[in-house]
Amino acid sequence: MSEPFLIGDAMTGGYGKGPDILHECTIAVDKGQIAVIVGPNGAGKSTAMKAVFGMLNVRSGAVRLGGEDITNLSPQARVGKGMAFVPQTHNIFTGMTVEENLEMGAFLRRDDISHTMEQVYDLFPILKDKRYQMAGELSGGQRQQVAVGRALMTRPQVLMLDEPTAGVSPIVMDELFDRIIEVARTGISILMVEQNARQALEIADKGYVLVQGRNRFTDTGQVLLNDPEVRKSFLGG
Numbered sequence: 001m002s003e004p005f006l007i008g009d010a011m012t013g014g015y016g017k018g019p020d021i022l023h024e025c026t027i028a029v030d031k032g033q034i035a036v037i038v039g040p041n042g043a044g045k046s047t048a049m050k051a052v053f054g055m056l057n058v059r060s061g062a063v064r065l066g067g068e069d070i071t072n073l074s075p076q077a078r079v080g081k082g083m084a085f086v087p088q089t090h091n092i093f094t095g096m097t098v099e100e101n102l103e104m105g106a107f108l109r110r111d112d113i114s115h116t117m118e119q120v121y122d123l124f125p126i127l128k129d130k131r132y133q134m135a136g137e138l139s140g141g142q143r144q145q146v147a148v149g150r151a152l153m154t155r156p157q158v159l160m161l162d163e164p165t166a167g168v169s170p171i172v173m174d175e176l177f178d179r180i181i182e183v184a185r186t187g188i189s190i191l192m193v194e195q196n197a198r199q200a201l202e203i204a205d206k207g208y209v210l211v212q213g214r215n216r217f218t219d220t221g222q223v224l225l226n227d228p229e230v231r232k233s234f235l236g237g
């Protein structure tokens with residue numbers, strides 16, 4: 001049995017010299033699949049994402065990508081290995097145009113980026129219309145599209161999204177989820193944190209419920225949605 005394409009395996013760690021926030025926390029995603037992390041505020045969801053991306057010292061445990069141990073690689077080196085991360089906040093350059101944001105996403109590439117940019121514009125047509133507009137002037141949903149588009153400019157194998165639908169309307173959320181499914185169908189693995197737990201688990205191949213930095217429930221999205229305890233405690237009944 002081979003292990004998932006990307007795995008943060010039994011990660012324990014915290015910020016600086018502070019206490020551990022994660023306690024043997026395991027998060028994984030397979031090729032072309034969607035894995036969703038849910039849980040209450042402060043559960044350590046963002047911290048788990050940062051740990052997988054190399055922004056946190058993992059005191060024990062490991063991160064492996066395609067079987068390779070990348071635990072000691074910097075975030076930039078992980079981008080070089082095919083990982084892209086859209087953080088929960090400050091995920092676009094508001095003082096730059098939409099197109100400049102996309103160009104910034106490709107800063108590590110030395111090849112022609114125009115084809116990838118067209119793919120991003122095909123995925124999010126509104127960004128093409130607004131490509132010369134300042135990203136800071138866009139709506140919340142459009143900004144999130146810029147953030148996802150910028151991440152896609154690196155042509156990642158894994159796309160990590162921390163609350164991509166934060167602050168957007170239900171309709172915009174549905175549209176964003178549809179686009180995320182489209183991205184996954186191209187073979188890119190999606191690892192995302194979501195506050196809209198029910199809707200996110202609907203599209204999840206795998207779901208992780210974190211509580212106080214620990215794995216509380218792990219199963220397919222469908223099983224979690226149908227689990228009475230998960231429903232009662234984490235999905236509002």
Ligand SMILES: Nc1ncnc2c1ncn2[C@@H]1O[C@H](COP(=O)(O)OP(=O)(O)OP(=O)(O)O)[C@@H](O)[C@H]1O
Nearest residue numbers: 015018021039040041042043044045046047048088
């Ligand atoms: N930069 C930081 N330095 C120190 N402690 C932090 C830092 N960021 C988060 N924490 C702490 O880590 C714990 C988990 O926070 P985290 O942001 O990972 O939770 P979360 O599950 O993403 O919450 P939310 O749903 O509100 O986004 C919290 O107790 C928080 O105070």
Ligand SMILES: [Mg+2]
Nearest residue numbers: 045046047088
């Ligand atoms: Mg968070």
